[in-house]
Amino acid sequence: MSGPILTVANLMVRYGDLVGVADVSLTVPSGSIVALLGSNGAGKTTTLNAIAGLVPPAGGTVTWQGTDITGRPAHAIVAGGLALAPEGWRLFVQQTVEQNLRLGATVIADKSRVPALLDRVFSLFPRLAERRKQRSGTLSGGERQMLATGRALMSDPKLLMLDEPSLGLAPAVVESMYETLAKLKxxxxxxxxxxxxxxxxxxxxxxxYVLQTGKTVLEGPAAQLADDRDVQRIYLGLETEGS
Structure with a gap:
């Protein structure tokens, strides 16, 4: 790993009078996987959407490869190498798997690269290769999450953001998804x-990083947080032995 590729400082997002994110700061070093943890409603999705340019920040800064991209439109951010894989239900359901994937490559200037990018996605997710002519709306939940991730990879990003890739999926599918993430790393x-x-x-x-009510409340090496019972009990709501 090397220096930071993404830095978020004191991010705030408002939806009218409602505060979606109050104060989130994080750093993502190049070559790493950084986890953004927290219960439902903690502000994780809103944070990713703000970084990706899908919602406008009300305060704070987003710095990408040394450049302030706060408030830039989503298409410009994707073209700069930062892609978001949303929850698997946010697809073009009337279009086929391959059509959805090709839409992810819209920002690729050299269209001769698209077949190789498709091959890469189909190699990572063989199920999508089997379903390439099938309408996305007929896919299972796991297949939809594979497609959402594959579509983001079609832009050949330098940083991939994933929003709840395990949500609502069977354990075997979740295990397969995380094996793929480890391979990408x-x-x-x-x-x-x-x-x-x-x-x-x-x-x-x-x-x-752990979020609670729209704020960064804790951070640390993943292995350290995984071994800290108090952290899990207080911030993540997990049952621990002896609690």
């Missing part, structure tokens, strides 16, 4: 992972 891809599945996230991550 070995290939050198940097990732920011928002998860409620704390144990899974901490197992694959290098570093983690």
């Amino acid at each position: 070995r290939e050198g891809l940097t990732m920011l992972l928002a998860e409620q599945a704390v144990e899974l996230a901490l197992e694959v991550a290098d570093y983690a």
